[in-house]
Amino acid sequence: MIDIRSGRWASARIVQTFNWKNDIWPAGSTLASYEDGEADQSFMELKQALASCRSYEGEGYAGKFKATVAVEAAPPVGDEAVSFREIIPMGRENPGDRDEQFIVVRVGNTIVEFTMLNVGGSSSFPTELVSRQVDRLRNAQRP
Template sequence: MSDPACQAVMDARDAKGSFARVSQIFNWKNSIWPGNSTLASYEGGKAGAAFERLQGGLKTCRSYTGTGWVGPYKAELTPEKAPRLGDEAVRYQLAMPMPEDKRLDQIQYTAVRVGSVVVTFSAQDLGRRASFPAGLIRKQVERIGAVQRTR
């Protein structure tokens, strides 16, 4: 990774260090790009520490380079206003020009910590800003909170 702060963001996105994780795909009507959520469970206070690393990375990570399916790329990261959900939340947008036509591949990430769980939602689109439905995020986070309170 060309920027160590960005590595912290990618590690959080991939739920590195979690005890267990599960992903769910959301297929949208009139879109070829699915949405995704990843629910990651952490032991002890590790969810808070993982979220703190994500927040720290988002303070300075603005771009990084890498190699993907279509070859080398440069990604631009833009923090966005986070929803007021769970114990803490962040939101950011990644944009990468596609080599064929230079349209932007855009991915929005929303991460929310609820107790010992971090759930990350992502939506992707090509040539326009991506957005995961806010109501669905809120509903999923409320369900996670309800389960945490019954323990």
């Protein structure tokens, strides 16, 4: 699930960070380009993983963690899209749980991930911006 949403196996990928005005928590996007048919296959694997995965364990900068995965309604964009949150308890000494939203969209042979981070609250990547970026991506792929 993590490898697919981050474009790990893509032929090429670009990562962008968004710093919002009046918000200390960043957002981002990853645009991943695949060979013919590979984006379809990767997206199908992501949907299958989201159908059964409700949590996972990992290790990050702050040590070991357990993330809860919650699927959400995806915006009607691209050829197909999914949306979900990963919530990681940060412990009593922190301002709250890490709450990260992911919107992942396939457009042709590309997969784009939009992510919005928050700690101690919940926020979402602006749907209008997702729609505009996906439209630009679709237009760039037309011959």
